[in-house]
Amino acid sequence: MGPSLTFRTGVRDVLPTVFGYIGVGLAFGIVAHTSHLSLLVVAGLSFIVYAGSAQFIITSMLLLHDPLSAIFISTFLVNSRMILMSTSLAQYFKHESLLRNLLIGTLVTDETFALAMNKQNKTHGRLSFAWQSAANLVAYLVWGVATVVGAMLGGLIADPTRFGFDFALTAMFIGLVYLQLISDKHLGMSLQLTVMLFVALAYYLLIAVMSQNFALMVATVAGCLFGMELKKCR
Amino acid sequence: MSISLTELWVILGCGAITVLSRVLPFAFVKSLNMPAWLISFLSFVPITIMTALCCESLFVAHAGHLATLNVANCLAAIPATLAGILTKSLLMVVVVGIMAMAVLRYFAIGG
Structure with a gap:
């Protein structure tokens, strides 16, 4: 990861995290399929709610016929960490317009947040709208497509964890935390x-x-x- | 292709909750000057949240009892971490981690 902050660099920097999205996205699609959610619902959850771990919880709560209020509260609790991450990330975009801030905020995830924190260690604390948007958009599209593909493959793949892809997400956080540790000079x-x-x-x-x-x-x-x-x- | 009314409400409601959690802090930070203590607090968010997210997959929770280790994940984490130390490349950490986990699963190590 270099100091460049263009859209193109954003796409390149986010690529290592794509493995995690594909692995977990496929797994979510398969789980949703076995929980009898239709493709439309899977797509709705991924493209509108767009919250990895919350989607798994919502799926199991739908299956158990939990009340709407309980589902809403769980979603808020699982995603409450987003408030911390967004507040932290927003400091780097104060100079940008409100609209651009809202656009970046809409698609922030654990992964793109962690990636951005690693990136700013390389750029003397600077981030750009173009770079962050590229990372956010690639992550968003890959996640959505992976979950829908997973739901379509549903019945075909008996054991998606056999090839170790479910570990991609953990490995990614290990990598990100290590890179954070060695590069945060502050x-x-x-x-x-x-x-x-x-x-x-x-x-x-x-x-x-x-x-x-x-x-x-x-x-x-x-x-x-x-x-x-x-x-x-x- | 079907969607029930409940599912529609869940998607719209949870979507609104999630997007507000993400977007409101941006609007808040943009419009206010943050006190020094808050900036200091937030400077620890990256390292703490990433550590906690790692711990989430390295421990197995048992309600009412102390957690145990997720042996397979902990074992696969060793070569993944080494790959990070040696290459400083996120991609290598992920690739080595997946390969290590595939090997562990093949030999049915760590459950």
């Missing part, structure tokens, strides 16, 4: 490593007493507060 390696250990330990303890999505949020916020205090003490 925070530095030892501070970040300490915060990482704190978050891992907090998450490990929290999932015993609360849902994974809630634990993810609490561990993240606690990690940020811990980091802030630690930085002050140095």
Whole structure:
């Protein structure tokens, strides 16, 4: 990943994450198919809701005939981390128009956020509308198409995990967190490593007493507060 | 090709909730000057959220009990991390990770 911030560079930079989208997207399509969702519903979820983990949860809640209110609350909780990520990312686009800010915000995901944070380490803290839009659009289209293809293949593939594609997403986050660790000169390696250990330990303890999505949020916020205090003490 | 009224409401409602979670912070940040403490707080969001997302797939939750390790994911994470250290390339981490997981599954290691 170089310092260039053009649309074309955005497309190239987002390519490694595409594997994760294809793997998990196909898996979602297959799950949705076996949960008796039609292609139209799968496409609606992917192109309108567009929220990876929330889509799996919505699918299982639809299957269980949970009330609409419960589905809405779960979706909000699972996606509440988007509020943190968007607030963080928005700082890089303050100079852009409101419309451009809203366009970027509409398609932000865990992956394109993480990618952008890696990118700005290489560009002295700058990001561009063109670069971010390219990353967002490629991710959006690949995810939507992969889920619909998965739903169409549905019955044909017995075990989509056999070839290890479900690990693509985890591998991608491992790669992104490592690249973040070594390239964020602002925070530095030892501070970040300490915060990482704190978050891992907090998450490990929290999932015993609360849902994974809630634990993810609490561990993240606690990690940020811990980091802030630690930085002050140095 | 069919869609029930419930499914339509779920798609529209959840779509609105998701897009608002994503877009409102952009409108908020654009129109306000953020205090220094908030900027400091947010500077830790990338590393903390990415760590938590990794942990999500490395641990298996058991309600009411301490979590256990997802052995297959943890094992595949080792060569993936090494690939990252050696190449500093996201693509290599992903490719090596997928290959490692395929090998683990082939030999039925880690469940």
